[in-house]
Amino acid sequence: xxxxxxxxxxxxxxxxxxxxxxxxxxxxxxxxxxxxxxxxxxxxxxxxxxxxxxxxxxxxxxxxxxxxxxxxxxxxxxxxxxxxxxxxxxxxxxxxxxxxxxxxxxxxxxxxxxxxxxxxxxxxxxxxxxxxxxxxxxxxxxxxxxxxxxxxxxxxxxxxxxxxxxxxxxxxxxxxxxxxxxxxxxxxxxxxxxxxxxxxxxxxxxxxxxxxxxxxxxxxxxxxxxxxxxxxxxxxxxxxxxxxxxxxxxxxxxxxxxxxxxxxxxxxxxxxxxxxxxxxxxxxxxxxxxxxxxxxxxxxxxxxxxxxxxxxxxxxxxxxxxxxxxxxxxxxxxxxxxxxxxxxxxxxxxxxxxxxxxxxxxxxxxxxxxxxxxxxxxxxxxxxxxxxxxxxxxxxxxxxxxxxxxxxxxxxxxxxxxxxxxxxxxxxxxxxxxxxxxxxxxxxxxxxxxxxxxxxxxxxxxxxxxxxxxxxxxxxxxxxxxxxxxxxxxxxxxxxxxxxxxxxxxxxxxxxxxxxxxxxxxxxxxxxxxxxxxxxxxxxxxxxxxxxxxxxxxxxxxxxxxxxxxxxxxxxxxxxxxxxxxxxxx
Numbered sequence: 001x002x003x004x005x006x007x008x009x010x011x012x013x014x015x016x017x018x019x020x021x022x023x024x025x026x027x028x029x030x031x032x033x034x035x036x037x038x039x040x041x042x043x044x045x046x047x048x049x050x051x052x053x054x055x056x057x058x059x060x061x062x063x064x065x066x067x068x069x070x071x072x073x074x075x076x077x078x079x080x081x082x083x084x085x086x087x088x089x090x091x092x093x094x095x096x097x098x099x100x101x102x103x104x105x106x107x108x109x110x111x112x113x114x115x116x117x118x119x120x121x122x123x124x125x126x127x128x129x130x131x132x133x134x135x136x137x138x139x140x141x142x143x144x145x146x147x148x149x150x151x152x153x154x155x156x157x158x159x160x161x162x163x164x165x166x167x168x169x170x171x172x173x174x175x176x177x178x179x180x181x182x183x184x185x186x187x188x189x190x191x192x193x194x195x196x197x198x199x200x201x202x203x204x205x206x207x208x209x210x211x212x213x214x215x216x217x218x219x220x221x222x223x224x225x226x227x228x229x230x231x232x233x234x235x236x237x238x239x240x241x242x243x244x245x246x247x248x249x250x251x252x253x254x255x256x257x258x259x260x261x262x263x264x265x266x267x268x269x270x271x272x273x274x275x276x277x278x279x280x281x282x283x284x285x286x287x288x289x290x291x292x293x294x295x296x297x298x299x300x301x302x303x304x305x306x307x308x309x310x311x312x313x314x315x316x317x318x319x320x321x322x323x324x325x326x327x328x329x330x331x332x333x334x335x336x337x338x339x340x341x342x343x344x345x346x347x348x349x350x351x352x353x354x355x356x357x358x359x360x361x362x363x364x365x366x367x368x369x370x371x372x373x374x375x376x377x378x379x380x381x382x383x384x385x386x387x388x389x390x391x392x393x394x395x396x397x398x399x400x401x402x403x404x405x406x407x408x409x410x411x412x413x414x415x416x417x418x419x420x421x422x423x424x425x426x427x428x429x430x431x432x433x434x435x436x437x438x439x440x441x442x443x444x445x446x447x448x449x450x451x452x453x454x455x456x457x458x459x460x461x462x463x464x465x466x467x468x469x470x471x472x473x474x475x476x477x478x479x480x481x482x483x484x485x486x487x488x489x490x491x492x493x494x495x496x497x498x499x500x501x502x503x504x505x506x507x508x509x510x511x512x513x514x515x516x517x518x519x520x521x522x523x524x525x526x527x528x529x530x531x532x533x534x535x536x537x538x539x540x541x542x543x544x545x546x547x548x549x550x551x552x553x554x555x556x557x558x559x560x561x562x563x564x565x566x567x568x569x570x571x572x573x574x575x576x577x578x579x580x581x582x583x584x585x586x
Contacts, residue, residue: 019043033107045106049129051136059136062177063169066147066162072140092137101131143167143179150185190266195258196220202256217247219257248273365398365420365460382425383465384458393456397424423463425456 019040060072115125147167168177180193203218226241255271270279380395400419
């Protein structure tokens with residue numbers, strides 16, 4: 001019998017250089033662990049994991065209309081996939097499980113594995129390309145969710161357009177397909193792909209104008225990348241930059257290009273080669289827009305003495321927590337996340353100092369620049385600044401200190417704000433200084449009652465920003481993570497009102513006590529504590545200082561201490577001690 005010839009697998013290569021022939025018998029089933037393998041082995045493994053053409057044809061094509069794409073029924077991810085059991089249910093495993101399969105399958109293929117056993121159905125053998133299929137299904141479901149959210153963003157009259165727009169058609173020269181367009185119909189960051197699409201559109205319009213075509217140069221986002229690399233690493237000019245220089249030498253007098261600034265903001269730059277000048281266009285320059293709000297909030301914290309140092313009377317707090325339980329991490333839409341996230345580096349963590357008589361230290365609501373219950377009304381959004389956190393809340397009630405109506409949903413019917421000094425809030429988000437964002441949710445109890453959101457009562461003195469007439473909406477809620485954003489996009493930020501009342505202890509004292517220029521013993525002790533004084537004067541009995549002050553005014557001199565039993569005993573002890581020291585005794 002002639003010797004059996006080893007089979008040879010032909011591998012298609014995209015490279016110009018042909019790969020050596022792959023001989024399966026030389027590699028598969030050798031019971032070896034390989035740290036690295038030749039290119040032809042990697043190519044053969046990749047080919048074994050690729051989706052067959054027959055399977056690809058069953059998946060939604062990129063040019064399918066959005067409306068049809070949303071109607072495609074795809075397998076669902078399991079809500080809770082066990083880490084050690086990939087097939088707890090007959091469904092697509094989690095993304096983490098797919099990643100683990102992809103990581104292990106190469107060595108398994110070299111060990112001779114030809115299929116994957118479904119432990120839920122031992123008779124079922126899945127092909128080696130199954131992880132690739134699972135990942136594709138997960139990506140398609142994520143794309144469906146994005147387009148579904150975008151459809152909800154559109155007015156009813158415009159939803160019919162989704163029957164004529166493909167969900168992910170790829171465009172020549174574009175890094176991303178039309179799926180990236182969903183960012184324009186949501187509260188999300190603009191991506192580099194969208195910016196490049198815009199620049200290509202501008203370039204085509206400039207080219208169609210005979211006057212602009214000879215004088216104006218439009219550069220894509222890659223121009224910033226090349227400039228940055230050139231300035232950082234001293235890289236020699238690339239071919240792309242040489243082409244730019246050639247166009248400038250050819251008569252172009254102006255150049256426009258985008259800049260991604262600080263990792264969270266887009267700006268447009270213009271260079272005029274004729275007069276050697278440059279200019280820029282900023283979306284928040286001159287108006288109160290999305291990013292302008294974040295920078296103003298940051299600037300307010302950095303420049304405001306009251307916000308930065310937390311003066312004595314701003315620290316008074318009266319808080320009652322309704323819910324408890326472990327925090328559930330969540331994320332925010334880009335506008336809110338940027339605004340509150342910019343504050344992280346500017347705040348200092350301070351120890352909480354409790355004040356027993358909080359009512360005398362809480363400013364009246366009028367000192368916060370609010371002269372009526374409009375715009376501060378039910379469901380208004382507010383940003384509060386306490387000692388240890390920034391938090392975003394919805395107004396559920398407004399009341400005066402000590403009022404029995406200070407419960408949730410107890411919004412006052414009063415027509416004036418006289419005496420009102422506290423807010424009842426539903427807390428959406430808390431930014432602990434130096435930590436991450438958390439949304440606290442109470443778990444349901446044994447009686448089956450649903451969990452409650454986190455509520456708090458806070459003094460008006462902690463109010464920093466007020467948003468009137470706008471609310472949060474849920475962008476996404478899955479896997480225990482909720483994404484929130486403001487309705488109306490950038491236009492919603494025009495509703496933000498910065499409270500510019502004087503942040504000083506004198507103003508807050510006057511608000512709490514009228515025009516009396518003197519401070520109470522509680523206030524003096526509080527200020528003394530916050531100033532870091534190590535020697536704090538003992539606090540006299542409540543009311544004693546005020547009575548002494550009155551007697552001093554009447555007699556022109558400080559009155560003697562009231563002759564109580566304790567006072568006499570203390571005076572005698574002091575006298576005896578003084579005499580003893582005078583005689584040299586301890």
